[in-house]
Amino acid sequence: MTDTLFGRLDLSSLSLWHAIQTPTPSELIAAGAAMAVILGGFGVLALLTWFRLWGPLWRNWLTSVDHKRIGIMYCALALIMLARGVIEGVLMRSQQAFGLHGGFLTPEHFSQLFSTHGTIMIFFVAMPFIAGVINYVMPLQIGARDMAFPVMNQISLGLTATGAALVMISLVLGQFSTGGWANYPPYTGADFQPGPGPDYWIWSIVLAGIGTTLSGINFAVTIYKERAPGMQFLRMPIFCWTVICTSIIMVFALPPLTVAALMLAADRYLDFHFFTNDLGGNMMNYVNLFWLFGHPEVYLLVIPCYGIFSEVIPTFSGKRIYGYMSMVYATMSIAVLSFCVWLHHFFTMGQSANINAAFGIASMAIAVPTGVKTYNWLATLFRGRVRMTVPMIYAIGFFYLFVIGGLTGVMLANPVISYQVHNTLFLVAHFHNVIIPGVLFGLLAGYHFWFPKAFGFRLDERWGRAAACLWIAGFSFTFLPLYWLGLQGMPRRSATFSDPAFQPVMWLALFGAALILAALTCLAVQLWVSIRNRDHLAVPLGDPWNGRALEWSIPSPPPAYNFAVLPQVAARDDFAMAKADGRTFAEPDAYEDIEMPDNTAIGMIVCVCATLMGLALVFWIWWLAVLSFAVMLVALIGRTFRVVTTHVIPAAEIAAAHRAWLARVQAAPAVSRRDETRERNRGRAMLERPTTPEAAE
Amino acid sequence: MTTSNLHPGPNLGDHHGEAHYGAEAIVFGFWVFLMSDLVIFGLVFASYLTVANQMGMAGGPGPAEAFDLRSVFVQTMILLTSSLTFGFATLAMRCNHGRAAIARWLAVSLLLGIGFLTLELRDFAHMIDVGAVPQRSGFWSAFWGLVPLHGVHVASGCLWIGVMLAQMAVLGMIPAVKTRILRLGLFWHFLDLIWVAIFSIVYLGGLMP
Numbered sequence: 001m002t003d004t005l006f007g008r009l010d011l012s013s014l015s016l017w018h019a020i021q022t023p024t025p026s027e028l029i030a031a032g033a034a035m036a037v038i039l040g041g042f043g044v045l046a047l048l049t050w051f052r053l054w055g056p057l058w059r060n061w062l063t064s065v066d067h068k069r070i071g072i073m074y075c076a077l078a079l080i081m082l083a084r085g086v087i088e089g090v091l092m093r094s095q096q097a098f099g100l101h102g103g104f105l106t107p108e109h110f111s112q113l114f115s116t117h118g119t120i121m122i123f124f125v126a127m128p129f130i131a132g133v134i135n136y137v138m139p140l141q142i143g144a145r146d147m148a149f150p151v152m153n154q155i156s157l158g159l160t161a162t163g164a165a166l167v168m169i170s171l172v173l174g175q176f177s178t179g180g181w182a183n184y185p186p187y188t189g190a191d192f193q194p195g196p197g198p199d200y201w202i203w204s205i206v207l208a209g210i211g212t213t214l215s216g217i218n219f220a221v222t223i224y225k226e227r228a229p230g231m232q233f234l235r236m237p238i239f240c241w242t243v244i245c246t247s248i249i250m251v252f253a254l255p256p257l258t259v260a261a262l263m264l265a266a267d268r269y270l271d272f273h274f275f276t277n278d279l280g281g282n283m284m285n286y287v288n289l290f291w292l293f294g295h296p297e298v299y300l301l302v303i304p305c306y307g308i309f310s311e312v313i314p315t316f317s318g319k320r321i322y323g324y325m326s327m328v329y330a331t332m333s334i335a336v337l338s339f340c341v342w343l344h345h346f347f348t349m350g351q352s353a354n355i356n357a358a359f360g361i362a363s364m365a366i367a368v369p370t371g372v373k374t375y376n377w378l379a380t381l382f383r384g385r386v387r388m389t390v391p392m393i394y395a396i397g398f399f400y401l402f403v404i405g406g407l408t409g410v411m412l413a414n415p416v417i418s419y420q421v422h423n424t425l426f427l428v429a430h431f432h433n434v435i436i437p438g439v440l441f442g443l444l445a446g447y448h449f450w451f452p453k454a455f456g457f458r459l460d461e462r463w464g465r466a467a468a469c470l471w472i473a474g475f476s477f478t479f480l481p482l483y484w485l486g487l488q489g490m491p492r493r494s495a496t497f498s499d500p501a502f503q504p505v506m507w508l509a510l511f512g513a514a515l516i517l518a519a520l521t522c523l524a525v526q527l528w529v530s531i532r533n534r535d536h537l538a539v540p541l542g543d544p545w546n547g548r549a550l551e552w553s554i555p556s557p558p559p560a561y562n563f564a565v566l567p568q569v570a571a572r573d574d575f576a577m578a579k580a581d582g583r584t585f586a587e588p589d590a591y592e593d594i595e596m597p598d599n600t601a602i603g604m605i606v607c608v609c610a611t612l613m614g615l616a617l618v619f620w621i622w623w624l625a626v627l628s629f630a631v632m633l634v635a636l637i638g639r640t641f642r643v644v645t646t647h648v649i650p651a652a653e654i655a656a657a658h659r660a661w662l663a664r665v666q667a668a669p670a671v672s673r674r675d676e677t678r679e680r681n682r683g684r685a686m687l688e689r690p691t692t693p694e695a696a697e
Numbered sequence: 698m699t700t701s702n703l704h705p706g707p708n709l710g711d712h713h714g715e716a717h718y719g720a721e722a723i724v725f726g727f728w729v730f731l732m733s734d735l736v737i738f739g740l741v742f743a744s745y746l747t748v749a750n751q752m753g754m755a756g757g758p759g760p761a762e763a764f765d766l767r768s769v770f771v772q773t774m775i776l777l778t779s780s781l782t783f784g785f786a787t788l789a790m791r792c793n794h795g796r797a798a799i800a801r802w803l804a805v806s807l808l809l810g811i812g813f814l815t816l817e818l819r820d821f822a823h824m825i826d827v828g829a830v831p832q833r834s835g836f837w838s839a840f841w842g843l844v845p846l847h848g849v850h851v852a853s854g855c856l857w858i859g860v861m862l863a864q865m866a867v868l869g870m871i872p873a874v875k876t877r878i879l880r881l882g883l884f885w886h887f888l889d890l891i892w893v894a895i896f897s898i899v900y901l902g903g904l905m906p
Contacts, residue, residue, distance in 0.1 A: 051823075147724060148722045148726060149723075159820070214734055216733075217726055217729045217730055217733065218726075220729055221722055221725055221726040221729060223721075224725065225721060225722040225725060226722065250731065251732060251736075252736055255733055255734075255737045255740065256736070256737040258737065259737055259740045259741060259744075263744070265840060266838070266842065267838075268832070270831065270832070271831075271832045271835060272757075272831045272832065272838040272841070272842070273831075273832070273835040273837075273838045274744070274835065274839065274842065278755075278833075279755040279757075279833070279834050279835060279837075280748055280752060280753040280754060280755035280757075280834040280835025280836055282747060282748060282753070283839070285744050285747055285748075289740060289744070292740070295722060414882055442761045492865045515876070530786055533858070610796050637860055639866070640873075641864065642865065643865065643868060643871065643873070
């Protein structure tokens with residue numbers, strides 16, 4: 001009877017229960033993490049109740065279909081998960097620092113840590129953060145009112161949150177997979193891991209992955225169909241070009257992951273033999289499917305960050321981007337090549353030398369368009385009026401560190417070297433070296449760059465600089481030593497080691513991890529300080545950095561309908577051009593009614609049902625799985641019977657708001673670049689022309 | 698090519714006014730979704746082909762013991778016919794032949810879809826009888842991963858037709874209903890295309906000496 005009701009969920013599934021039974025350090029840390037999740041969850045609920053925020057939260061955020069609010073919620077989710085991911089990373093570095101012949105964590109616990117750390121950082125930090133920035137920025141840059149499919153956008157967010165929730169729940173109930181973020185069978189098959197661990201991985205990935213596929217469709221269609229009049233493809237900001245490449249990757253690369261994970265689920269739940277050792281199963285099929293997703297995935301992550309740097313660097317150099325067309329070609333080339341290299345993830349698994357050579361060359365070829373981009377960014381800085389604001393500090397750190405990461409990537413693309421350093425910390429150093437400076441620095445630069453647009457006030461500059469410098473130093477101390485360790489043969493994913501020579505280097509890496517933790521703390525303090533000082537940091541007029549694209553031509557935060565009148569785009573970098581020509585901030589001839597989509601609860605219904613379904617599947621509670629799926633299906637079909645799903649904002653209301661803002665802009669003094677990080681900056685930038693003809697290029 | 702072609706495939710035409718122009722982004726988005734779904738089928742096909750050999754069958758039954766080509770041929774004819782009848786439904790909508798005509802062709806397509814599924818389930822039962830179950834070997838796992846995946850798609854299509862018939866009755870031929878039928882049509886024809894590949898690669902390919 002209890003089996004029917006609760007499946008395989010019982011008292012021993014609670015990690016707290018284990019800690020009470022056997023209070024070893026490993027169990028106590030696990031129990032502490034579980035308590036943090038429980039107390040954190042209840043803490044949030046209590047605060048929401050105490051400040052009576054449930055109503056506003058529901059009305060303004062959870063049921064909103066506004067791409068800007070959805071984008072902010074994605075970023076908030078990513079930052080919360082980033083905190084967990086960083087803490088796990090620090091814990092792993094601590095374990096290895098003490099790991100000579102032992103350490104304080106069991107190998108089992110350590111394996112769970114690197115599995116959740118990888119899964120979280122890729123799927124629930126980098127991807128939601130990117131989806132958040134794209135959601136917020138892209139429609140503003142192309143002059144659209146919203147995404148092409150606003151309700152589907154909300155559902156995508158709901159499914160991403162579902163995946164994140166399942167990973168968080170795994171701290172409290174049962175345990176996570178020990179199979180790494182790639183979760184290779186047959187090790188993750190039912191024979192070797194009968195517990196719920198790999199099932200958590202499967203369902204969090206599948207549900208979040210479906211959300212991401214839908215996001216990709218949404219982004220692509222939005223760019224193809226919703227551009228403002230005159231916004232030709234070759235007038236789009238580079239960031240939008242990177243978004244279209246990323247969304248193409250989302251549409252084509254996420255399905256392999258879904259297929260691989262569902263086949264693994266069939267193996268585990270229904271005794272299929274897709275990837276088993278026996279009866280004709282073939283685990284190489286999994287590896288091919290997974291990396292057919294996994295390799296484009298890393299470009300999915302980094303390409304939009306290239307786009308962010310391509311917005312930040314010209315803006316803070318006071319120049320247009322150097323080599324626009326070559327940037328576009330380079331981005332497209334990288335997106336295409338990203339599908340041609342997946343096999344370099346298993347050079348050592350027994351295919352012929354010719355195949356290895358072909359994929360090795362394809363992998364190295366990616367360095368060419370990436371190099372083109374790097375030179376273009378450098379050329380953009382050349383003779384520009386460069387201001388070392390926080391996003392630029394991240395950009396400079398990116399230049400140095402990402403090039404090192406890229407070069408070690410070219411080394412690894414050589415199958416011979418790949419054999420030599422296979423499964424060592426060299427690889428760990430390499431992919432952190434591209435993902436942290438490439439993706440995370442890019443996202444943090446974008447966070448500082450567009451935060452004033454989203455909230456109407458700037459982030460505190462001093463704390464931001466401290467955080468950026470700590471990130472750069474912390475990254476360097478943590479991961480550059482791992483190259484040396486890897487070359488000396490220290491295996492990855494190993495809780496302990498036996499060579500005393502490694503120990504001082506491990507301590508160095510731990511020191512770096514402490515710096516990263518300090519960087520994260522600085523970011524948190526910065527947010528707190530900035531919110532407290534928001535009146536001094538306010539930039540409501542909308543253009544604090546002398547921006548170049550359309551998103552800076554509207555108030556901060558923008559109204560729900562983005563543009564009072566859809567812009568007529570005449571040039572690349574249209575807003576910068578308009579400022580130069582003096583055609584900005586003119587009152588339009590006429591205002592029109594704007595039709596906007598209504599709020600809806602469907603995304604939250606999907607999120608709650610999908611979370612329950614995932615949990616039910618992990619613990620074999622079949623009735624709940626069927627029930628929650630049925631509720632979700634009925635809700636989705638039921639919604640299609642609603643005829644009226646939009647409301648109209650009257651022209652008079654839009655005109656009043658727009659005229660008031662225009663009046664404030666006209667009245668405000670224009671601020672020079674020297675003062676852009678000072679209180680005097682209220683968001684009306686003075687146009688400063690470059691002084692030399694070379695710089696005008 | 699006329700300027701009123703707003704998206705690939707059958708368009709509603711200018712005389713549908715708002716529904717025609719409103720379909721642009723929505724139907725285009727559905728094409729993108731279908732491309733994504735096509736990737737899924739492509740990968741499942743590829744996985745099938747890697748184990749469609751003696752090693753993948755692991756000493757278990759092979760296609761010759763389990764496939765009934767006559768039944769599969771009948772299924773193929775039924776499904777192809779349903780695509781034709783769905784085409785008639787789309788044409789009836791495009792030419793404003795009225796709700797009854799559209800509903801009639803949709804209902805015929807639905808019945809054919811259900812007929813296809815019934816025969817397919819009968820085939821599956823036969824396969825289970827001869828021991829060609831997914832638990833038997835990697836080959837049968839791949840088969841049961843591929844062909845029923847198409848079946849589930851057809852079942853979803855049938856459910857979708859049912860929902861559309863209900864919406865036509867409740868809401869009438871409003872623009873939203875029209876664009877949904879357009880998308881459903883794309884989906885239905887897409888399933889036909891996949892089936893042609895299944896028939897050729899799995900059934901004919903499997904029974905080739």
